[in-house]
Amino acid sequence: MHTSQEQMIKKGPWTAEEDAILLNFVQKNGPREWSSIRSNNLLPRTGKSCRLRWVNKLRPNLKIGCKFSAEEERVVLDLQATIGNKWAKIATHLPGRTDNDVKNFWSSRLKKLARTKHSSPGRELKNKGKSLVAQETQNISDYKNNTSNDQVPEGPSSQCSQSYCSSEMLNIVPLPDPMNLSSLRSLGTDETNLISSTESQFLLEFPEIPQQLELPLLPGNNGMELIGDDEPLLMNGSLFSEGPKDYKYYGDELATPDCFLDDFPDDMFDYIETMPSPSAP
């Protein structure tokens, strides 16, 4: 049973006329009292919808149609590792970016990582991917929470056994020295933050890399040039740095994880794909 007012609520893409009306409203009233837009019959949209449109598309100084720079990617990775999926908070550190932008950027990265591992996902993964990626995020978060007492699981997590990432990705193995977990632990800004989600994500994705492969070479050096005094480390946002102040560059570009993946041999993931599952008999 719908009221006539409910039936009048419009959904879907915004028209230029609607945008103009909304802009006019905000110019007169400021970005607030969104619900009055509908109650005053200015637009057949909910207050939430109006607010979202304003925040994501009509607000001044937005970077629309502009890809994330390496620096912006670095900020997102750092902050996500530090505070988790607080997209709105992260967005406050990125002028011109919205929480939606950050969220979409992060989802794209996760999907890319998932597909890298499952190199022939096909339509099945396409169909499952969206919810699975979200599940993966949750599982990573759960994993982080469950290891907050310095207890590092040595095998697949039973807690996540129903999920996509658990059966295929929760392939957690101790890292050999010097890239062991105590090294990783020392990275955290919070002692309880044993492995940040970015870090654990990498561990889940590529558990065997430190044991089996040489690290990729970075231009101009042997691939693991030290910036600070600490040992080279795999994780923490840029994957090759030990903290926000020290970031590797590929030429003029900051070394983002995507750059990182690009430098692995093409067949590297084929090898990973054939790794026996620890749960296999």
Next chain:
DNA sequence: AAAGATGTCAACCGCGCCTGG
């Protein structure tokens, strides 16, 4: 050139917090 795979973006949904009555 066509079909499928992948990436990007816009928008909706549901939950929870805040605030005023």
Next chain:
DNA sequence: TCCAGGCGCGGTTGACATCTT
């Protein structure tokens, strides 16, 4: 103290664009 409405946030979905085979 309780409740309802407004709002913000994170998660999710679907459409469209672009790339790959």
